[in-house]
Amino acid sequence: MSSVIEAKVIRSKNTVALARWLLGKKLVAVDPAGVRHSSRICETEAYHGEEDLACHASRARTARTEVMYAEGGVWYVYLCYGIHEMLNLVTGPREQPSAILIRGVEGISGPGRLTRSFGIDRRFNGLPATPGTGLWLEDDGFRLPSGLVRATPRIGVDYAGPVWAAKPWRFHYRPAGIGAR
DNA sequence: TACTCGATCGGA
DNA sequence: CCGATCGAGTAA
Numbered sequence: 001m002s003s004v005i006e007a008k009v010i011r012s013k014n015t016v017a018l019a020r021w022l023l024g025k026k027l028v029a030v031d032p033a034g035v036r037h038s039s040r041i042c043e044t045e046a047y048h049g050e051e052d053l054a055c056h057a058s059r060a061r062t063a064r065t066e067v068m069y070a071e072g073g074v075w076y077v078y079l080c081y082g083i084h085e086m087l088n089l090v091t092g093p094r095e096q097p098s099a100i101l102i103r104g105v106e107g108i109s110g111p112g113r114l115t116r117s118f119g120i121d122r123r124f125n126g127l128p129a130t131p132g133t134g135l136w137l138e139d140d141g142f143r144l145p146s147g148l149v150r151a152t153p154r155i156g157v158d159y160a161g162p163v164w165a166a167k168p169w170r171f172h173y174r175p176a177g178i179g180a181r
Numbered sequence: 182t183a184c185t186c187g188a189t190c191g192g193a
Numbered sequence: 194c195c196g197a198t199c200g201a202g203t204a205a
Contacts, residue, residue, distance in 0.1 A: 045188070054188075056201095064201060082198035084189050101188055112189050156188050 002026065005137040007073030007128065015091040015098040019046035020151070020171045022089075022137070024144035027105055030134040031119025040142070043104035043172040045154045047088070050097060054160035054167075057097035067126045068097035075135060077115075077125040084112030085121045089129060089137075103155070104172070148173040 005025060013021060028038045047055035056078075057065045067076045068090055076088040076099050088099040103111045115121065120135060127133040151168040158165050 047188075056188080060202075062202070078188090079198095079200065081187060081189050082200070086188060088188085103188085110189070154188070159187085 002138040002140040004131060005129070005139050007071075007130075010089065010091060010129070011072040011093065013091075015048045015100065016046045016169055018091055019044040019100045019169065020149065022100065022102075023149060023171055023173055024142050026138040026140055027102060027118070028131075028136055028138055029118040029120055033119070035119070037118040038138075039105035039107055041102060041104070042106050043102075043109075043170070045101040045103055045171075046098070046169040047101065047154075048092075048098045048169070052098075052160075052167075053164040054154060054157035055097065055099075058160075061097075065097060068099050069095055070126070072098075074126055074128050075124045075133075077120065077122045079122065080112070085115040086111050087115050087120050087124075103170070144173060148175070150174065 010018065022041050022044050025041050026038055027041050030036050049055065050057050052058055057068050064078060067074065070090055071094045072091040074090045076090050078086055080086050087102045090099050092098040101111060102114065105114055108114045108117050124133065124135050129136050150172055152170045153166050153168060154170045
């Protein structure tokens with residue numbers, strides 16, 4: 001029994017806490033061919049506010065980052081390295097730019113491979129995370145044992161300087177039975 | 182208009 | 194380790 005994760009739930013949580021909470025929830029997409037994809041989110045990263053030097057919004061409020069200033073519950077999708085579409089969920093209240101990068105789901109490792117596999121690209125940018133748009137989140141009742149969750153620094157954000165690059169805002173989990181890490 | 186570089190990935 | 198590949202951001 002799965003229920004759609006509504007925008008009001010997304011808005012009710014702090015961005016970092018939400019990134020952690022999203023682990024184990026399902027990402028569901030209907031690709032351009034009409035094929036439905038669904039898998040459990042196993043890796044996320046929080047990007048929180050203009051003061052977070054790893055967050056795109058810390059640079060400038062521009063056409064690209066504008067979507068992060070929206071109220072939580074819409075997608076922020078951008079092209080990275082000219083090749084990879086990066087999927088983010090915008091979080092927080094209006095005028096407070098923050099988002100969560102969906103870095104991985106079970107069976108697929110890496111944010112660029114995830115979007116390619118699910119058929120996700122920039123056409124979802126700015127659209128709400130609802131079944132109507134073809135890209136949404138579900139809670140199927142699965143509860144991840146908290147002992148499996150790991151928090152580490154975010155990947156590929158050395159440009160943000162030592163303080164912000166060190167924030168343990170990347171969350172992921174490892175299946176039980178695989179060594180401590 | 183001319184640069185530079187990136188929240189990555191796969192292959193050498 | 195390096196090249197792919199292209200748009201955003203900045204400087205001019």
